[in-house]
Amino acid sequence: MHLVFFVISNWKGFLRPNFEQDLNVFLKQNKIDNITNIFAVPFVSLNMLNEVFSYHKKSIYTYSEQKNNPTAEDSNIFLSAQNSNYVGKNSTGNISSSMLKDLCTHILCGHSETRSEKYSLSEHAIDIITNNLIPIIFVENHLELYKLIENKSFIKSLSDKQINKLTVILEPKHYIGKASAAPIHELEEDFKQIKNLLKERNIEGKVCYGGSLNKENIWPYVDLFDGICFGRFSLSTDFFPTIYEISSYLKNNKYQNSNKSLDSNTYKNKQDLLNDNSLTKENHNTAKNLTNNKSQNTEARDK
Ligand SMILES: O=C(CO)[C@H](O)COP(=O)(O)O
Numbered sequence: 488m489h490l491v492f493f494v495i496s497n498w499k500g501f502l503r504p505n506f507e508q509d510l511n512v513f514l515k516q517n518k519i520d521n522i523t524n525i526f527a528v529p530f531v532s533l534n535m536l537n538e539v540f541s542y543h544k545k546s547i548y549t550y551s552e553q554k555n556n557p558t559a560e561d562s563n564i565f566l567s568a569q570n571s572n573y574v575g576k577n578s579t580g581n582i583s584s585s586m587l588k589d590l591c592t593h594i595l596c597g598h599s600e601t602r603s604e605k606y607s608l609s610e611h612a613i614d615i616i617t618n619n620l621i622p623i624i625f626v627e628n629h630l631e632l633y634k635l636i637e638n639k640s641f642i643k644s645l646s647d648k649q650i651n652k653l654t655v656i657l658e659p660k661h662y663i664g665k666a667s668a669a670p671i672h673e674l675e676e677d678f679k680q681i682k683n684l685l686k687e688r689n690i691e692g693k694v695c696y697g698g699s700l701n702k703e704n705i706w707p708y709v710d711l712f713d714g715i716c717f718g719r720f721s722l723s724t725d726f727f728p729t730i731y732e733i734s735s736y737l738k739n740n741k742y743q744n745s746n747k748s749l750d751s752n753t754y755k756n757k758q759d760l761l762n763d764n765s766l767t768k769e770n771h772n773t774a775k776n777l778t779n780n781k782s783q784n785t786e787a788r789d790k
Pocket residue numbers: 497598656658662663664665696697698699700716717718719720
């Protein structure tokens with residue numbers, strides 16, 4: 488099976504300096520086939536980035552275009568909007584999903600910085616889906632996703648194609664904008680439950696982690712999750728070099744590890760975790776080892 492890791496970069500309210508040049512170099516050399524990159528950029532950057540992408544013949548395909556263009560499936564670089572208004576779509580200053588459908592393929596849905604008091608994750612997700620775009624769904628925990636996928640209108644609104652493109656980001660809000668990311672052991676239970684929820688419903692979704700990630704601390708999250716979401720780090724000049732590092736790390740390490748037998752020196756990987764019936768104290772201890780084993784990972788990566 489071809490495994491592809493997701494890297495979502497949320498620029499938030501920043502216009503990334505020199506991004507156009509860096510992206511040009513990245514697209515020119517783009518030989519990365521094991522990472523799907525989704526750039527979630529401010530509204531005002533969507534147009535400019537569409538031009539950069541089409542110059543490199545990596546046009547932003549919407550779902551309707553994908554239906555008629557089989558090569559669109561091969562793309563592994565996508566543009567996302569950071570939000571859309573599903574209530575008061577036509578009010579002054581609002582930007583609806585329908586206005587975005589020719590500019591991007593994804594929309595961030597439920598990011599904690601965009602939720603208002605009356606925010607409804609399911610209504611927003613349905614609005615995005617019905618405009619032929621893919622929602623990147625942010626949840627605080629597995630219960631939030633459970634509520635969403637129990638919602639019959641949500642499930643009904645998904646086409647077969649969209650159902651397998653569901654991307655969920657586990658992002659506890661108290662770990663946003665901090666110096667350290669959420670400790671892995673605090674995420675394991677939610678990760679496992681989200682995976683199970685999707686599996687039970689035959690949804691091939693990706694489960695990613697977001698919150699205070701940077702080039703130093705990502706490795707345990709790369710090991711456990713199907714993808715990661717960078718916030719502030721997306722703006723760093725180290726961002727693109729880190730994508731290459733992740734790609735070679737994945738080639739050298741991660742997918743070989745999924746068959747590794749466990750011993751006291753081997754960290755527990757995603758498959759092991761999912762095979763466990765319940766989270767035991769051992770899981771938590773091994774999760775701690777994940778972080779301690781960072782130097783081990785770095786060595787393997789640099790080989
Ligand atoms: O959007 C984010 C990435 O998931 C998120 O808000 C975290 O931002 P960061 O703490 O600046 O990485």
